Amino acid sequence: MFSTLLRPKMKQHASRFRFELLVIGGGITGAGIALDAVTRGMSVLLVDMQDFAEGTSSRSTKLIHGGLRYLKQMELKIVAETGRERKVVYENAPHVTEPERMLLPFHKGGTFGPFMTSAGLAVYDRLAGVEKVERRTMLSPEETLRLEPLLKRDGLLGGGHYVEYRTDDARLTIEVLKKAAEKGALCLNHCRAEELLYDKEGKVAGAFLRDRLDGSRIRVDADHVINAAGPWVDEVRSLDAFDNDKHLKLSKGSHIVISQSRFPLRQAVYFDSPDGRMIFAIPRDGKAYVGTTDTFYDGDPEDVAATDEDVEYLLNAANGMFPGLLLSRADVESTWAGVRPLIHEEGKDPSEISRKDEIWESESGLLTMAGGKLTGYRKMAEDAVDRIVRRSKNRAYGPCVTKALRLSGGEFGDPGELDAFIEGKAKEAELYGLTRKEGREIAAFYGTNADLVFRFAHTAGDGAGLSAAVRGRVLYAIHEEMAATPADFLVRRTGWLFFDAGRVREEGKKITDYMTELLFLSPEEKARMSEELDHAISEAAGQ
Known part of the structure; x- marks a missing residue:
């Protein structure tokens, strides 16, 4: 069950059945935990107070990467683990993850020099277990400029060329959840955990949920509860009668999107900003996006947006590395910002705080998953579920199987089959009254679920x-x-708000009308959802 029209039935089921695991949080971490647990034989309920992936998991830099920055900080375990996990994510979901050659230029006086870059990338390849064909190549200044002519020439000493993986973070989260639902997990978005329940021994045993769409309240019972609420982890922990002294520090990352007609970027680039931070510039679907900032954030995670200062910072960084562009605020088509939940470390700047993940357990038994990275979601989930299995001495659960489990839409024998699959589906699309171009786009986006989209x-x-x-x-x-x-549709299910803002402005009202009809919404519900969309459009436009 993963249909909006089945929400009443799903809530009824949730209120009548005792689950072995309740997961609070429907971002990539919670989704990974739900999938791991249900495929080991647990009964699972996952809830999110917003839409799935509405928080950090739709607002990242959209890369599955090992993170050279962590090598610089000597966090070798994170580099090794996330480096290996990149390929796992790619093989299980090639339609939402693809190899992306990254160029790391080095200039006189920059953070990385020729020796440091070569040595660092070599260590990176080794730690991450990178295959020979994808290992780093060192380039001369002339070779570097051939790959990306827009780069600053003054002081250019060369570049390193290596492989990362580009993804659609929200789509990846949705595909994980769809697979979890297919395996039997019950997943509810727009449902907030507002009160925890306890058994006679004072152990957490469920929660009261509030449906934010219709206002209804239900009780759900569970043997184990795990808090995977990302930026809202501390808010969920505040519901617990027992607490500990660990807490999160939120770091905000902002991005800007510019048409490639103004920023004709050929090659993804990882470069120094004027203040020494490392910034990505990445081409995608006729756009180039630049990010990210890294500043502490104390506001409401539900209302985070790129500020004028964030946009100016990223424009200055882009103009510094690509000086011929002369980009201005008028060139920015859309923006997004998200907050990263970092485990607080006294006296450290946001970019210095470790991205390692931790699992905390309160006296009530509430488990909290905090920190971590998009790339390492599957391994984080495995560690969390292992802990629940160790608790459950009287029950026999299977081993973790997610390392070789194809996600929804990714049911290919080999990722290399994707291109031929897309071309085949482009031809088939004509049988459904679609153009080949539409068929190609749908097949590339939905993978092996394309036939169902065609039929719809x-x-x-x-x-x-x-x-x-x-x-x-x-x-x-x-x-x-x-x-x-x-x-939900225009931001998390398609990404159009960020990468096709003109289309959203043109078709957003029509899509709202169509969904109103399909979902039998009242005029009041339609007005509220229209207002929500208008707010999202204004936020993305930086207004």
């Missing part, structure tokens, strides 16, 4: 000023991906 599109037809392909995507998002609001 064929059934939907044209209407409401929307193409059959868009209507098919909306139907699929509602029936198969639990999209409950226009913002």
Whole structure:
């Protein structure tokens, strides 16, 4: 069950059944835990007070990477573990993860020099177990400029060329959750845990949930509860009768998106900003995006946005490394910002705090998963579920199987099959009344779920000023991906708000009308969701 139309039935089931595990938080960490647990034989309920992936897991730099910055900080275990996990994520979901050659230019006086870059990338390759064909190549200044002519030439000493993996963070989270639901997990978005329940021994044993869409309240019972609420981890812990002294420090990261007509970036680049921070500039779908900032954040994680100062910082960084562009605020089509939940370390700047993950346990038995990185979500989940298994002495659970478990849409024998699959589906799309271009886009986006999207599109037809392909995507998002609001669809299910802002402005109202009809929304509900979408559009535009 992973359909918005089945929410009443799902809530009824949740209130009548005792689960072995309740996961609070539907970002990538919670999604990974739910999938690991359900595939070992546990009954699992996952809830998120917002949409799935609405927090940090849709607002990252959208890279599955080992993190050279952690090598610089000598966090070798993180580099090794996340480096190995990159390939696992890619092989299990090639339709949302792809290899991305990264260029690390080095200039006179910069953070990295030729020797440091070569040695660092060699260690990186070794720790991460990088295959021979993907290992680093060192380049001369001329070779570096051939790869990316926009780079600053003054003081250029050369570059390092190595492989990272680009992803769609929200889509990755959704595909993990769809696989968890397929295996039997019950997943509810827009449901807030507002009170924890305890048994006679004072151990946490469930929670009261508030459905933020209709206001209803239900009780859910569970043997184990794990708090994977990301930036809201401390908020969930505040519900616990027993607490500990560890806490999070939030770090904000902002990004800007510019059309490649103004920023014709050929090659993903990892470069020094004027203040010594490392910044990414990455081409994607006719756009180039630049990020990220790294500053402490004390505001509401539900209302985080890129400020004028954030945008100015990133524009200055881009203009410093690509001096011929002369980019200005008028060139920024959209922005996004998110907060990273870091484990507090006294006296350290945001970029210096470790990205390691930790599991805390309170006296009540509430487990809290904190810290970590998008890349390492699967291993984090394995560690968390291992801990629950060790607690459950009277029950026999299977071993972790997620390392070789294909995610929803990623059911390929080999990731190399994807390109041929896309071309084959492009031809098949014509049988459903779609163009080859539409078929190619759908197949690349949804992977092995493309046929179902095709069928929805064929059934939907044209209407409401929307193409059959868009209507098919909306139907699929509602029936198969639990999209409950226009913002769910336009931000987390498609990413259009960030990478096709013009389309959102043009079709957002039509999509809202269409979803209102499909979901039988009242005028009041439609007005509230329209307001939510308008706010998201304004926020992304930096207004």
